[in-house]
Amino acid sequence: MLALYETFSVTFEGSGLVRPPGSVIEDSFLGVCIRCGACAKTCPTGAILLAAWNDGFREIGTPKIDALRGPCERIQGRCEQDAQCQLVCPTGAIQRVERESIKTGSALINRDRCIAWRGGVCLVCYEVCPVTGAISLERENRPIFNADVCVGCGRCVYACPAQPKALTLTSNGEKRPRVG
Amino acid sequence: MQEQNRPAGLKTRIRTIRWASQLAFLAVWIFLITGTVCTAILGRGFAVAEPLGVLQLILAQGAAFSGLGLSLLLGFAVFVGATLLLGRAFCAWSCPLGTTIDLVDKALQKLKFKPFFTRRNPGKNNSSSLVRNGTNKYAVLASALVGSALLRSPVWCSLCPIGTLCRGAIAGAELSIGAQLVTVPAVGAMSLGEKRFWCRYLCPVGGLLTIVSRFNPFLKPKIQHDAAHRNCGACATICPEGINICNERTFARCTKCFDCYAKCPFGVVHIGLS
Numbered sequence: 418m419l420a421l422y423e424t425f426s427v428t429f430e431g432s433g434l435v436r437p438p439g440s441v442i443e444d445s446f447l448g449v450c451i452r453c454g455a456c457a458k459t460c461p462t463g464a465i466l467l468a469a470w471n472d473g474f475r476e477i478g479t480p481k482i483d484a485l486r487g488p489c490e491r492i493q494g495r496c497e498q499d500a501q502c503q504l505v506c507p508t509g510a511i512q513r514v515e516r517e518s519i520k521t522g523s524a525l526i527n528r529d530r531c532i533a534w535r536g537g538v539c540l541v542c543y544e545v546c547p548v549t550g551a552i553s554l555e556r557e558n559r560p561i562f563n564a565d566v567c568v569g570c571g572r573c574v575y576a577c578p579a580q581p582k583a584l585t586l587t588s589n590g591e592k593r594p595r596v597g
Numbered sequence: 598m599q600e601q602n603r604p605a606g607l608k609t610r611i612r613t614i615r616w617a618s619q620l621a622f623l624a625v626w627i628f629l630i631t632g633t634v635c636t637a638i639l640g641r642g643f644a645v646a647e648p649l650g651v652l653q654l655i656l657a658q659g660a661a662f663s664g665l666g667l668s669l670l671l672g673f674a675v676f677v678g679a680t681l682l683l684g685r686a687f688c689a690w691s692c693p694l695g696t697t698i699d700l701v702d703k704a705l706q707k708l709k710f711k712p713f714f715t716r717r718n719p720g721k722n723n724s725s726s727l728v729r730n731g732t733n734k735y736a737v738l739a740s741a742l743v744g745s746a747l748l749r750s751p752v753w754c755s756l757c758p759i760g761t762l763c764r765g766a767i768a769g770a771e772l773s774i775g776a777q778l779v780t781v782p783a784v785g786a787m788s789l790g791e792k793r794f795w796c797r798y799l800c801p802v803g804g805l806l807t808i809v810s811r812f813n814p815f816l817k818p819k820i821q822h823d824a825a826h827r828n829c830g831a832c833a834t835i836c837p838e839g840i841n842i843c844n845e846r847t848f849a850r851c852t853k854c855f856d857c858y859a860k861c862p863f864g865v866v867h868i869g870l871s
Binding site for chain 1: 631632633635636638644646650651654657658666668669672748749750751752754755756760761763764767777
């Protein structure tokens with residue numbers, strides 16, 4: 418019976434969505450999340466959005482962080498003490514993990530759009546970044562992103578004044594706990 | 598005199614009371630509570646959980662489901678316990694989708710639209726029809742559970758119009774999510790065929806509750822057997838689940854809406870407390 422289950426059940430690639438801080442590894446996450454939207458309802462910055470059809474069938478109704486709506490303030494800001502999404506999740510899909518161990522992904526820069534890289538004057542991403550070393554400045558204040566140090570809070574993406582935004586939040590390098 | 602008036606007053610008012618309950622719960626599920634019907638989070642670490650969602654999660658996780666947490670299983674037990682006590686009362690009194698469907702039915706009624714399936718053979722329950730078959734919801738239920746085990750995720754949650762209704766309200770203006778809400782009008786459109794078509798033939802949550810509700814001993818409609826009017830079949834037309842009270846034994850499908858009590862043309866239907 419178990420062998421039958423192993424044969425016919427399906428494993429998927431990661432969806433590439435940026436999940437709320439403390440979300441368990443993606444394959445478990447899709448099985449544990451009950452799609453109730455409680456995290457999206459409580460998120461104080463409104464950064465959590467529920468995935469829709471264009472994110473994939475299994476992903477419908479699961480939470481994702483959309484940095485254009487707001488940054489995740491788990492590292493610094495309103496959720497420093499307690500992450501609301503972690504407190505509220507009824508299934509353990511979002512686990513209560515230490516602030517220091519959070520890495521939801523990393524920001525990615527498009528230098529063709531970046532104001533500083535195009536010769537303008539801009540320091541916004543460097544100034545809002547809560548992690549030292551994630552963004553360093555080259556000559557003429559051009560930002561260099563260190564994806565290993567970046568925790569993926571999305572503050573820089575939210576604040577980026579370039580139109581269209583020079584920064585995107587990706588799930589690259591995310592660290593996620595296992596179930597249990 | 599007063600003794601006779603009281604039940605008559607309750608009879609006319611029972612639908613109003615139910616509307617009040619339905620609309621209040623609609624506000625609760627969508628706006629007031631953290632979470633949705635799927636898991637209504639009541640306090641820190643405790644949520645009343647909708648049983649189909651939890652069953653799907655258990656199947657999706659396989660042996661690892663213990664990671665789900667005790668509070669969720671407790672919430673599951675609360676819902677199942679409530680169903681044992683009250684039967685499918687959830688469907689008629691608080692389901693947000695049921696309320697939406699009822700609003701559609703009400704609008705159709707105001708427009709003097711007669712649902713298609715009730716035009717021919719009024720009062721007859723044509724159970725041989727492939728579409729209008731009460732066992733369809735068990736097929737949907739079984740597919741949801743098997744699908745969850747195979748895809749390792751609660752597949753019904755992605756489609757569920759009840760959840761979509763609540764999630765759509767959370768998502769607000771997001772267009773991509775708004776598009777998902779199409780499942781709700783689709784379910785509403787089924788009411789063109791018959792009132793509460795979705796709840797009666799297709800809803801897997803209703804199917805699951807029906808299975809549990811079989812063991813609920815309370816609040817069942819009864820006919821006064823000294824009355825001469827028997828087997829007229831009016832109750833089967835009135836009942837949103839199509840139950841003919843004279844023939845029914847288990848009343849597992851009964852959603853405790855008490856429409857039969859309020860609308861029986863001969864007034865012989867009573868609700869037995871046990």
